[in-house]
Amino acid sequence: MNVKSRVKVGAAFGVAALGLGILASPASADPSPVTDYRQLAGVGSDTTQYVMNGIGDSVTNTSGKIIASWNATGTSTIKTKATGCDTVARPDGSSAGINALNADITAGTNCIDFARSSRGPADTSTTDLTFIPYGKDGVTFATALGSTLGNTTAGLTKAQLASIYECNSTDFPNAQPLLPQSGSGTRTFWLAAIGITEAQIGSCVNQTLQEHNGLAVTNANQIMPYSIAQWIAQGKGFSDVPNRRGTTRLRNINGSAPTTGSGTALALNTSFDPGFLRNVYNVVPTAKLADSVIAATFVGSASKVCASSTVIANYGFGLLSNCGDTSVTGER
Template identity: 75%
Template structure:
């Protein structure tokens, strides 16, 4: 994709703990105060906003805390740097964050957006303009109400039928789906083998991802990040518990979590198609060997010994699993 077409995309960017215990480790909804700009600014995915906020508190260098990360929702606009950057519409979701990063690059703004949080992999590999750097493992399962009429275990095929609105076994199911541009939306549809064109008219496709309060009755069903659901129940000071009465359910007979209470964790043996890497996306030119390498981006994200990869305790605290390819810079894309 050329600069002009990419810029066109960029133009649209505008503690109840339920037995898990209260943890002292803080997370920030946005940098607090919002004038705490730090060295690298990130936007995008709802899925990874809390863990990246947590990394923002844990990851430092000689100049102090490195990462300032803005949540997917909140005030209508965000200002990511003290000077040289105007307020922009807050990006909500992986694609919106990636579009904001591309728009920043194309408009020759200086580090207004340094990285995008993404819960999906590349959607367009026509260039190597961006690098998707994995840093953690997540899984997505379906959630239903505590008193749901739907089973606590469904197969991939049954889920596909529900989202196509063709299920004869569960004709009263009311499927929910995150907003367009959500990485979780794209991942979920790929995992259950349903295209956007195949979605049925019974699907409500405009709910905020990982918000269990959106499940308002026993017939509703929605995809939910396993790590997000775990983190929301841990009592972190600034991670709101959005689970409502939702419960995570099994797929193909495999449970999404292991353990209980404070030991509740992502089941890394969950159904493989429903496990995913999550990423921090940066401009390829800023990495080692690039046209304009940035030492702070490199030390923070690149390689298995990067500061983010070294913060594995923070990553698992927020419900995610670790990945063997943490910090790898082989996955290139346009967006």
């Protein structure tokens, strides 16, 4: 092989929505306790950490709970299996998770079984990894509640967003763009969606943001990309999902709204500008697709992850007709 390198809400949803206007969840950040090692260990994306925690606390087989999903942030190191696995630096973001999975494949330790990713493959030179989709998300930009930056029905265009992140906007010369940390799948997706490369990022851009943290927006000139599903989930009152939205509001792109409905019925607009919609994935070694536990958990529309449609939707993601597909492959 060439390698370079939780919420069981179900029927309770309606009760909570009617009675409280929020949803409480028994899922937790990281397995709880941390010695609850389970059968498959996953790391990576901030965007999908909470939905995978929810799925991890709800899917089982005859050996018990299957998925232990480790959040993108928390303790500096994690230990994913009881034996044969040393502590490793916690991967923060899709690329970091995929790199950790590749490193585990090279080492042959089987300490990381899958990576959470909010982007597709960045390198298709090999078929070493399979990116298995299970939910639909979108990325738009967020600004402070009182901001006039894109706070119209039209919002901003792709070209306007590109000029803001290249720091040469004549429409919004005072804009202060924020960008997620290196290794973030949302960062990679956002730059591709607005049509600029890493080399084109302007010097005015603050590139140290932890993704989907609206608390970083402290004035009306700041602008940041935000996962629509994450923004929805953060406002639902889940006990395991910190509300990091602050005063931010999601804005339109090219006149297209990122959400539909309101209150507890707020949902991803699956007709949002298609250039800003994306699938989210669990990434597994292609050589292990035939492994019985991995196959039953991730592969095909009847897999345990794909059967968790209620959990997926409750965390703000849209459902996919090709959930569990194994045709998308790559190196990283």
